[in-house]
Amino acid sequence: MQTVTDQTLLDLSDVCQHYDKGRDTPLVVLDKVDLRLRRGEIVGLLGRSGSGKSTLLRIAAGLIRPSSGRVQCNGRPITGPVSEVAMVFQSFALFPWLTVLENVELGLEALGIEPAARHKRSLAAIQLIGLRGFESAYPRELSGGMRQRVGFARALVVHPQILLMDEPFSALDVLTAETLRTDLLDLWGEGQLPIKSILMVTHNIEEAVLMCDRILIFSSNPGRVIGEITVSLPQPRSRQDPSFRRLVDDIYTRMTARSDARSNTRSELFPGTGIGTVLPQISTNLLSGFIEALAAAPYAGRADLPALAEALQMPSDELLPIAETLQLLRFAELAEGDITLSERGQRFAVGDPQVRQQLFREHLISYVALAAHIHRVLDDRPSHVAPALRFQEELQDYMSAKFADTTLKAVIGWARYGNLFDYDEQTEMFALEPVT
């Protein structure tokens, strides 16, 4: 276990990031974020996609310049990539044409280190991270877990002070992720890593509690820090430990807290009203399945989210968007880390396909502003058709093009299920009547 000292390595204050697209209201990604990373600690940034945490990580790495705010590393302002910081990526970001050894050597090569020293240091890093014997393999020959080990070795070999990790385990299967986490924590605890602090982005609550000394919870759209939790459980932590469970419960509660308090802002932590809400692309099959599971024994319409996550073998980052979508559609209520099926949700659970479709259609019109909006536009037009571009541009007033795209896709999927309107991918047109 490393001891946390007061020495500040990374200091971000008042950081804002917005994209000015020539509109009156710029798109705000990060809003006045403060972050202080001290020597010896692991800090987690926890939040939904769209909360700007990956952007914040890239600002800390010097890859993106913030729109405003102060970014300092060791008391010096960061204006570009610095050698004190190295990063591990969700997608591993390995060069497929370089062997494991060459990938690890790359950072040293850029520093202009001589081949012999380069080789020695890289082999040491490879050995440390448990890749011995794989030096001459190409990334495509390795499993996901081994690839991410290369990612770690490549980041560590340049001896950075700060390791940045962008959801490093989320592309791995559950077992592999767990092994890799444990290995990393062991090395960190034994002081074998050349780094002094770790800053990691995650949307997995258990992972954050398992690894971090401090967790910052982010709201989305715009990204803001809405809570800070200090985890003082000793390492190694156990998921079965009651105090561990309590912490996870607490964070679930915080992340599913009712949004009424903040409803004056356009976009809140919880998706609510307005067509500017980012919608997650969740299939209606998944929604129905979830409602059925919730209605059945042993839950009978009410469940504790962490317990449900475990029973369904779903990490929190998969479970929460489903639960929130059901809340958005008023098929369920979320409060204090619990999910409760509404009366209409119960009817959906026992209904036949026609009943389900009818219910879904009604709720879509009543509670999903974007679906209602598109439906209204189509209804008003004599031709009953409208180009997708019209809505894309409208959405881009509130969100980035990428999110506008997934939001539209989500609403198309739901509207098709509810038989509300249809979409022709070929002509990129919405139509009130099914396209034949």
Next chain:
Amino acid sequence: MNQSTASIHRRLLPNIWDLLVLLIAVGVLVALADGAREAIHESLAQLEQAPLSLDPWQLPEYALRTTLRMLIALALSLLFTLIYGTLAAKSRRAELLLVPTLDILQSVPILGFLSFTVAGFLALFPGQALGAECAAIFAIFTSQAWNMTFSFYQSLRGVPRDLIEVSKGFQLSAWQRFWRLEVPYATPSLVWNMMMSMSGGWFFVVAAEAITVGNQTLTLPGIGSYVAAAIVQKDLSAIAWALLAMLLVIVAYDQLLFRPIVAWADKFRLDQTAGQDSPRSWLLEWMRRTRAVASLLSPLRKGWLWLRTRRLDVRAERLPLPVISVQTNRWIDRAWLAAVIAGALYSLWAIVAYASMTLALGDAFTALGFGFITFTRVLLLVALTSLVWVPIGVWIGLHPRWADRVQPVAQFLAAFPANLMFPVAVVGIVHFNAHPDIWLSPLMVLGTQWYILFNVIAGARAIPNDLLEAAANLRLSRWLWWRKFILPAIFPAYLTGAVTATGGSWNASIVAEYVSWGNTQLTAHGLGAYIAKATEAGDFPRIVLGVTTMSMFVILCNRLLWRPLYRYAEQRLRID
């Protein structure tokens, strides 16, 4: 990926830049033609030429010279690609001009402006064969460079973001990033495009070696000029020898150069799955195993490594880029647009001034009319060959054992310069006294039909087995099986083949609509013959007119026919 698909995938509607660039391009053409007219008479007359022998024993030397021209042109194309592609991908303002330029250059019939380039280079090297050599190499270069550049540019634009972030995070300099990330990432598609360029290139090297401009026949020793001489002397056995030599050259080129490169480039594939069939090359394996070769190459490798790992920072390290305000930036944009518009207007003026000297409006209509004839011919022939090769290609593709054998042959046939075969066909036409308007037409697709065949084979091979089983299980009738299953499934691949075949046929029309055997001259009505005749007469204004008209046809064909089809195929018919 294929030759012309790179450009096809892009936007559909022409914009202001397309128009501006087109004007500038034609303006440059006019300037070249104007210069060429003066140059041609002075320099060609003085050129000393070695007489060409039809002795088959001369063929190895001629073949070597032809190959050498190919190699030099390929190296130049590569250099051009690296510079032009990088510039287009890195500078937004350059991109606005460079990308439409490439698009238009791809549509210009290369054989059409061979006469200008010959004249231009002869003016540069008066009285020397070097000028003619340069012109031939330049002609091959123009047939190879554009699609390579396009593929490189598109690869640069598509470099994965996380890899860019790694390079930035490690502070690789622009030079290091270029060789470590960008070039490797672009390599597989670049190598494939180089291969396609090469197979197209043989056609042009053969055509460029013997060219007649205004009563002057220019001959460079090579397989192409050997065949040209054989045509004049009506020597069929010499033509047979030349075909044999060409065959051997192409096989050798493939085995000694491209197989090893393709096998080597396989490691740059981005998709990180193992277990697929990797291309192999006996030569590469031999070189890798042989220590002598390795030690011979090692100093080269070391030097390259040294060069690649230099930082070569253009600007002082860590110095932040000067910040240009949005306002200033907009002004620079406007100035840039104004400059391009001014260039285009000047071009327009030059074109009108030049054309009005010798051409009347009637000439434009003549060229347009001929253009429609050739256009009809190209479309009809591509449709006809499709009717033949699609069923055959599907059958072969669904029988893997056959596909393994036939596909390389089809690829070889696509590379074989069909113009070497023309004399054989012409002898037939003369003998049977057949109508040239009809019977010369097949020559246009003689070399290009193979693109359709091997793409269809590849498409049929890629159909997933479970789809085939499902179709069998549903007991689809023959007609339904074709219409609802096979044709949609192979359509994207077929389209790639058809686009390449069409583009090639336009080019081929210039040599196919106007052929000779001894002193018998056969002419078909069409734009190709129009350009060929103007070239022979040294009538530069009509060459410009013909070339411009043909470019327009090709561009319109791409925009109005192929791109919408590509879009459709991409959205609806992709199997993934």
